[in-house]
Amino acid sequence: MCYRGVNCFLDSVFNIPRMVIAAPQGRSGKTTVTLGLVAALSARGLIVQPFKKGPDFIDPGWLSRVAGRPCRNLDAFFMGKETLRRSLSKGAAGAGVAVIEGAMGLFDGVDLAGSGSTAEIAKALASPVILVVNAVRMTRSIAAIVLGFQRFDPEVDIRGVILNNVARPRHEGMLRAAVENYCGLPVVGALPKNRAWEIPDRHLGLVPVGEDEQLFKAAEAARAGAEKYIDLEAVVDIARSAPALSLSESVSTSVVVERGQVRIGVFRDRAFSFYYPENLEALEEAGARLIFIDSFHDRLPEVDALYIGGGFPEVFAAELEANTPLRDAVRAGIEEGLPVYAECGGLMYLARTLTYKDRKSKMVGVFPFDIDMGTEPRGHGYMRLHVLGGNPYFEAVKEIRAHEFHHSTVLNLPAGLNYGFAVERGYGIDGSVDGVYYKNALASYCHLHALAVPEWAPALVTKALSYRRTKNRSGKVHLQRGINI
Numbered sequence: 001m002c003y004r005g006v007n008c009f010l011d012s013v014f015n016i017p018r019m020v021i022a023a024p025q026g027r028s029g030k031t032t033v034t035l036g037l038v039a040a041l042s043a044r045g046l047i048v049q050p051f052k053k054g055p056d057f058i059d060p061g062w063l064s065r066v067a068g069r070p071c072r073n074l075d076a077f078f079m080g081k082e083t084l085r086r087s088l089s090k091g092a093a094g095a096g097v098a099v100i101e102g103a104m105g106l107f108d109g110v111d112l113a114g115s116g117s118t119a120e121i122a123k124a125l126a127s128p129v130i131l132v133v134n135a136v137r138m139t140r141s142i143a144a145i146v147l148g149f150q151r152f153d154p155e156v157d158i159r160g161v162i163l164n165n166v167a168r169p170r171h172e173g174m175l176r177a178a179v180e181n182y183c184g185l186p187v188v189g190a191l192p193k194n195r196a197w198e199i200p201d202r203h204l205g206l207v208p209v210g211e212d213e214q215l216f217k218a219a220e221a222a223r224a225g226a227e228k229y230i231d232l233e234a235v236v237d238i239a240r241s242a243p244a245l246s247l248s249e250s251v252s253t254s255v256v257v258e259r260g261q262v263r264i265g266v267f268r269d270r271a272f273s274f275y276y277p278e279n280l281e282a283l284e285e286a287g288a289r290l291i292f293i294d295s296f297h298d299r300l301p302e303v304d305a306l307y308i309g310g311g312f313p314e315v316f317a318a319e320l321e322a323n324t325p326l327r328d329a330v331r332a333g334i335e336e337g338l339p340v341y342a343e344c345g346g347l348m349y350l351a352r353t354l355t356y357k358d359r360k361s362k363m364v365g366v367f368p369f370d371i372d373m374g375t376e377p378r379g380h381g382y383m384r385l386h387v388l389g390g391n392p393y394f395e396a397v398k399e400i401r402a403h404e405f406h407h408s409t410v411l412n413l414p415a416g417l418n419y420g421f422a423v424e425r426g427y428g429i430d431g432s433v434d435g436v437y438y439k440n441a442l443a444s445y446c447h448l449h450a451l452a453v454p455e456w457a458p459a460l461v462t463k464a465l466s467y468r469r470t471k472n473r474s475g476k477v478h479l480q481r482g483i484n485i
Contacts, residue, residue: 033222402447410430
């Protein structure tokens with residue numbers, strides 16, 4: 001057994017039925033198929049643990065909703081093989097099957113070798129793959145595509161095919177015959193064209209699941225489609241064919257305080273919804289009690305630090321602006337030394353103004369610059385950051401691996417700002433730096449994953465504890481719900 005705050009050596013074998021849902025390319029229907037499968041299997045009484053390959057937030061939100069369990073991210077750029085296996089084991093505890101949605105094409109990675117690809121995840125986790133193929137305007141050629149994927153890397157265990165966007169029964173018959181005759185693989189599903197299970201897009205991908213309950217009808221339609229057009233028994237059999245995995249690695253946990261000794265406020269609502277479950281768990285494991293804050297309606301509760309994640313603050317800028325007491329309290333708290341860690345949307349919230357579709361809204365204003373939302377990605381992809389001196393949270397860390405995806409631009413940057421990161425890969429604030437900080441507040445475009453940067457959570461909890469002690473010694477008033485008490 002591992003005890004908190006000590007080094008442990010894990011040496012075990014775990015066996016969880018699992019499968020990877022992949023495709024030859026993006027926009028093939030992976031998310032629709034995965035949503036439908038997870039929902040349909042859950043409806044049959046099977047406990048399903050969803051995973052998403054890559055640093056995505058939106059697809060996991062939908063998968064979490066239909067599974068009733070938090071979807072977790074598996075990312076080979078952030079995690080080594082053992083970390084991937086440990087994350088799978090921990091996340092799937094108590095589940096009957098794990099369903100892993102891939103990203104982009106099966107072999108697409110960050111370089112020519114396919115580093116970080118869905119295939120790399122499948123191999124690291126010894127997971128069988130079901131290939132979703134968009135069959136629009138194609139018949140016998142599907143065999144050439146599937147056969148090429150089978151032979152490109154024989155270590156990737158492709159076990160079945162799901163046809164998507166099938167036109168009519170005759171079309172389906174030709175496709176099935178081609179795959180089964182030339183590739184020797186079973187076709188375990190064939191979905192017809194159906195706009196009922198299409199989820200609307202926005203500039204970062206799908207519209208998040210919590211914004212409009214009417215959109216959830218698409219997930220319900222995907223479940224009905226999976227139940228009707230996919231052989232669920234065959235899919236589960238493929239998952240059960242996955243071999244047992246060994247897990248052996250030295251693990252260290254960092255506990256800063258006893259549970260509940262410090263309170264960290266987390267903005268979580270329709271504007272700020274981009275949080276990895278592991279990040280929130282890491283804060284709790286370090287001893288923090290999390291207090292969730294609705295940025296539209298709440299005042300600032302008594303907290304010792306704030307964590308403001310990403311999301312779509314531009315879509316809800318008017319609502320954020322209207323909550324003046326919260327904005328004022330956050331600004332006053334930062335001036336008092338309140339530790340704040342803000343990512344992407346959080347950076348936008350802490351800026352002076354936010355302009356979206358020609359409407360300018362006032363934000364917190366603790367950082368003297370403005371944000372303008374564009375129509376094209378400004379920063380998109382993995383990041384490699386070098387930590388600069390003075391960074392309030394990563395003084396002992398040399399390099400950070402992270403991710404960014406933003407359409408906004410920082411305007412009117414004054415001279416003399418303090419920056420926490422030099423950008424070696426990515427864009428950040430201006431292509432060369434990211435992470436502006438003031439006192440104990442750090443705001444950046446990069447999204448961190450706690451498994452990639454294990455120092456992050458203990459650092460934030462340590463800052464929160466220091467702030468709490470300083471505040472208690474000085475006898476300063478607390479800012480509670482925007483009012484001095």
